[in-house]
Structure formats: structure tokens, C-alpha cells
Amino acid sequence: MADAQDLRFSGLMRATQQGDGAAYRTLLAECAVIVRGVVRAQRAFLQPADIEDLVQDVLLSLHAARATYDPARPFLPWLMAITYRRLADGARRHARKAAHEVQVAGLPVTSAFAPTNMSEDIVGDPELLAAALASLPPGQREAVELLKLRELSLREAAAVTGASESALKVSVHRAMKALRVALRIK
Amino acid sequence: MSTDTTDLIERLAGSAQPVRRLAPPWRRALWWCALALAFVVLGALIGPAPGVARMMSDGRFLAEQVAAAATAVLAAVAAFSSAVPGASRRWLWLPLFPLAVWIGTIGQGCIADWARLGSDGLRVRADWSCFGPMLAVGIVPTAVLCLMLRRGAAVRPSLSLALGGLAAAAATNVALQMFHVGDVSIMVLVWHVGGALLLTTLAAWLGRWALPFPGQQSGRAL
Numbered sequence: 001m002a003d004a005q006d007l008r009f010s011g012l013m014r015a016t017q018q019g020d021g022a023a024y025r026t027l028l029a030e031c032a033v034i035v036r037g038v039v040r041a042q043r044a045f046l047q048p049a050d051i052e053d054l055v056q057d058v059l060l061s062l063h064a065a066r067a068t069y070d071p072a073r074p075f076l077p078w079l080m081a082i083t084y085r086r087l088a089d090g091a092r093r094h095a096r097k098a099a100h101e102v103q104v105a106g107l108p109v110t111s112a113f114a115p116t117n118m119s120e121d122i123v124g125d126p127e128l129l130a131a132a133l134a135s136l137p138p139g140q141r142e143a144v145e146l147l148k149l150r151e152l153s154l155r156e157a158a159a160v161t162g163a164s165e166s167a168l169k170v171s172v173h174r175a176m177k178a179l180r181v182a183l184r185i186k
Numbered sequence: 187m188s189t190d191t192t193d194l195i196e197r198l199a200g201s202a203q204p205v206r207r208l209a210p211p212w213r214r215a216l217w218w219c220a221l222a223l224a225f226v227v228l229g230a231l232i233g234p235a236p237g238v239a240r241m242m243s244d245g246r247f248l249a250e251q252v253a254a255a256a257t258a259v260l261a262a263v264a265a266f267s268s269a270v271p272g273a274s275r276r277w278l279w280l281p282l283f284p285l286a287v288w289i290g291t292i293g294q295g296c297i298a299d300w301a302r303l304g305s306d307g308l309r310v311r312a313d314w315s316c317f318g319p320m321l322a323v324g325i326v327p328t329a330v331l332c333l334m335l336r337r338g339a340a341v342r343p344s345l346s347l348a349l350g351g352l353a354a355a356a357a358t359n360v361a362l363q364m365f366h367v368g369d370v371s372i373m374v375l376v377w378h379v380g381g382a383l384l385l386t387t388l389a390a391w392l393g394r395w396a397l398p399f400p401g402q403q404s405g406r407a408l
Contacts, residue, residue, distance in 0.1 A: 017205050025199035032191055056194050061401030063198045065339035067205040068270050068400075077272035085271070085341045085399055 009075035016066060028059055034076075035059070035083050042087055057086045132182035139163075140175035147172050211266035211273070214334060218262050222327045222357040229323050229364035246298070250291040250374075251363060254356045256284035261353035262331065268346040269338025269397075278345065281352060288356070289379055295371030308372050316362060316377070324358030328385075332396060339400050344393030351389030355382030 009030070015023035035058045039051050046054075061082050069078050133141055146157040147168065154165045161168065179185075208214075261281035267273050299307030331350045340346040359378045389396075 016202060017207055019202055019204035021199045021202040024202045025195060028195040028198060032195065052191055056191055057401070059191070059194060059198065061339070061399055064400030065271065068208045068339045070207065070210065070270070073272065078270075079272075081271035081341045082339070082399075086401075089399065089402065 006074050006076050009079075010071050013066070013069050013075055014071040017069070017071075028062070031062060031079060032059060034079070038080070038083050039087065043090075054087065054090050057090065058083050061086055128183065132179050135182060136175050136178055140171045140178065143168050143171035144175045144179075148176075208270070208338060211270060211277070212263055214266045215259065215262040218266075218327070218331055218334060218353075219259050219357075221330055222258060222354075222361075225323045225327055226357070226361040226364060229319070229361035232319075232365060246291055246295055250288060250295070251360055253284045253288035253291055254360050254363075257281050257288050258353045258356035258360065260284055261349045261356060265331070265335060265346050265349035265353055266338065268342060268349060269335050269340045271339050271341050278349070281349065285352070285356075289375070292371050292375045292379060296375060299370045299372065303370070307370050309370075310372055310376050313369070313373060313377065319365065320358060320362055320381075323361035324354065327357055328354035335397055340393070340397040341399075342393075343397035343399070344390040347393035347396055348386045348390035351385040352382060355385045 009027065012023045012027040012030075016027055032055055036051065036055050039046075039054045039058075043051065043054065062079065065082060069075070133144065136144065142161060143157070146152045146160060147154070152160065154168055157168050158165045163171075209217075260283075264277045264280050267277040296308065301307075328351075331354050332347070335346055335350050338346075359382060362378070
């Protein structure tokens with residue numbers, strides 16, 4: 001049974017190598033079913049969309065490597081070698097991606113837990129903040145108002161004030177430092 | 187079947203063109219060996235050819251060169267075989283036997299040199315004079331072998347390129363011996379065999395980068 005299936009695949013692949021699109025369509029569709037079964041068995045923890053991605057990877061590699069198939073040899077070991085290689089590539093890709101990503105749980109914006117809103121409490125006194133802002137030199141105050149309060153871009157703020165972007169960066173940096181001291185924020 | 191996969195199958199089947207089947211590994215290895223042999227002959231022609239004269243008179247040296255040449259041929263067959271998915275893995279062990287004979291004959295030479303010259307026969311020194319000729323006779327066969335391997339589909343790229351590196355290094359050693367004035371065996375062991383093993387290790391390290399699997403990037407091209 002397995003030999004008959006292999007012979008059939010081998011015949012379809014031989015026709016594919018000669019440019020027969022219909023034979024290729026049949027071969028790819030039947031290979032996709034086999035490959036999907038292997039991927040599901042080997043990577044049972046994956047979501048269906050990820051399994052389908054791997055199946056497509058294998059089909060693309062089958063397409064690119066079809067010249068390496070020798071019809072005198074069995075087809076299924078050739079297909080399985082490609083499948084396992086692409087599964088290993090997928091695992092490597094996943095490991096690389098996981099190493100560069102930090103999974104963050106969705107934290108609540110507000111909660112009864114005091115430390116969540118701690119920064120809000122510190123600058124929660126608008127009068128204190130207004131006094132601290134008023135104590136800044138005019139250039140620094142303007143920079144904070146434009147960049148932090150009105151949330152303009154550096155380019156927009158430079159256009160409004162006529163100062164250079166780097167001068168604005170320096171002003172806002174110094175202003176923030178002075179505000180931290182005035183509001184006693186560490 | 188998912189719609190995306192069905193679409194992909196339609197696109198792949200729609201772009202079906204006749205493809206030229208890759209030649210069997212042994213035939214590809216034969217082509218590469220013919221090229222490498224041309225560089226061995228080149229080595230014999232550009233140098234004073236002490237290697238050829240020595241081969242005629244020194245049985246151990248002849249055995250060493252035959253073993254190195256057999257390592258090159260069988261490592262090339264194994265490398266090309268490993269670049270065909272699903273091919274038998276038995277071929278991969280083939281180069282180990284001539285490699286052992288190659289190292290063994292050099293070891294035998296080391297013992298003979300020690301008996302003849304005492305500790306001078308085992309002294310290792312830096313010899314940069316053969317570096318230029320080594321590049322001259324070795325770089326083209328190595329590059330061609332790498333390009334030929336890229337036409338396959340290396341399921342284990344590190345192993346394929348390591349075998350390719352061993353084949354190229356062994357062939358380069360034979361070419362180099364054609365115009366290299368007879369050195370003590372320890373120098374051959376350290377620089378030639380050491381160089382071959384270093385190239386093999388480096389090739390194994392670069393394998394995954396140098397031999398990407400077909401289709402890894404083609405998804406974007408479709």
C-alpha cells in the first residue's frame with residue numbers, strides 16, 4: 001500500500017519535473033495532507049494558523065528543491081527529509097523570536113493597589129506643578145509646554161520657537177531635571 | 187485545507203515549468219574531481235615537481251598522496267550525496283577510511299623522520315612560503331564545490347559543507363605536494379592535515395549560512 005502510494009507520488013513528481021501543472025497540483029494537494037499530519041503530530045502545541053504556516057514552508061521548499069528528486073528513488077523519504085528540515089528551521093525561528101521578545105501581561109490601568117498610581121500621586125498636586133513650571137527659565141518653560149504638554153514634535157516646536165531642534169532637546173532635558181528636583185521625584 | 191494553502195498550491199502549480207534534474211552525486215563528484223585534478227596538474231607544471239619524482243621512489247609518500255586523493259574523492263561524493271534530501275546516510279562515512287589511512291601514513295612518516303633525524307625530525311616551524319601556492323591551487327576548487335553544493339538541498343548544511351571542506355582541503359594538499367620540496371612529516375601533519383581539519387571545522391560552522399535550504403526565502407518572491 002505504502003509502496004503503491006510512493007510509486008504514484010514518484011510518477012506525479014516525474015511529470016512535475018517535465019512541467020505538468022495538473023500533476024503538480026495533485027501532488028502538492030496530497031503532500032499537503034501528509035505534511036499537515038506530520039506537523040500536527042510533531043508540533044501538537046501549535047495553533048492551526050502556525051501549523052498551516054509550516055505546511056506552506058514545506059510546500060515552498062518542495063517547489064524550490066524539486067530538481068533534486070531522482071525518480072529512481074522513493075519519494076516519501078525525500079518529502080520527509082524536507083519536512084523535518086523545515087520543522088527544525090521553524091523551531092529555530094521560534095526560539096530566536098522568543099529570545100528577542102518580552103511577553104508582558106496586560107496590566108490594569110487603574111486598580112485598588114496603591115503602587116499602580118504612585119507616579120500620579122506624586123505630581124497629583126496641580127498647584128505645586130504650576131509653581132515648579134513657573135520657576136523655570138522662560139526658554140525651558142516654553143520647551144516643556146510645547147513638547148510635553150502640547151505634545152508637538154521637535155520639528156514643529158522648532159518652527160514655533162525659531163530655536164534649533166538640538167537646543168530644544170537640551171532645554172527640555174534641563175527643564176525635566178529641574179522639575180524632578182522641585183517636585184522631589186527620584 | 188486552508189484557503190491560503192490552496193492558493194499557494196494553485197500559484198505553484200500555475201508556475202510549473204520543466205526543471206533540469208540534478209545529476210546523481212557520484213557524477214557531480216566526478217565533475218568536481220576533474221576540475222581539482224586540473225589544479226593538481228597545474229601544481230605539477232608550475233613547480234619543480236619534486237612530488238612526482240618522490241612518488242616514483244617513495245612508497246610511503248605515494249600511499250599518503252593516494253589516501254589524500256581518495257579522501258578528496260569520497261568526501262566530495264559524500265558531500266553531494268548529503269545535499270540530496272532522503273539519500274542514504276551510509277555514504278557519509280565513506281571518507282573516514284581514506285582519511286584514517288592518510289593520517290596513518292603521515293604518522294608513519296613522523297616515526298621514520300624521528301628515527302632518522304632525532305628530535306629535529308619532529309620540530310614544527312612556521313612555513314608561510316606554501317600559503318600563496320595553497321591559495322592559488324585551492325581557492326577555485328573550494329569555491330566551485332561550494333557553489334555546486336548550493337544547487338542541491340542540504341538537509342544538514344553543516345555536515346555537507348564540512349565534507350565539502352574536507353574534500354577541497356585534501357585535493358589542495360595533493361596539488362601542493364606536487365611542488366612542495368619534501369618536508370618532514372610532522373610539518374605535513376600539522377600544517378596540511380591541521381589545515382584540512384581547520385577548514386572542515388570552519389565549513390561546518392558556516393554551513394547553515396552558506397547553504398540555506400531551498401524555499402527559505404522564496405515565499406516573498408511568489
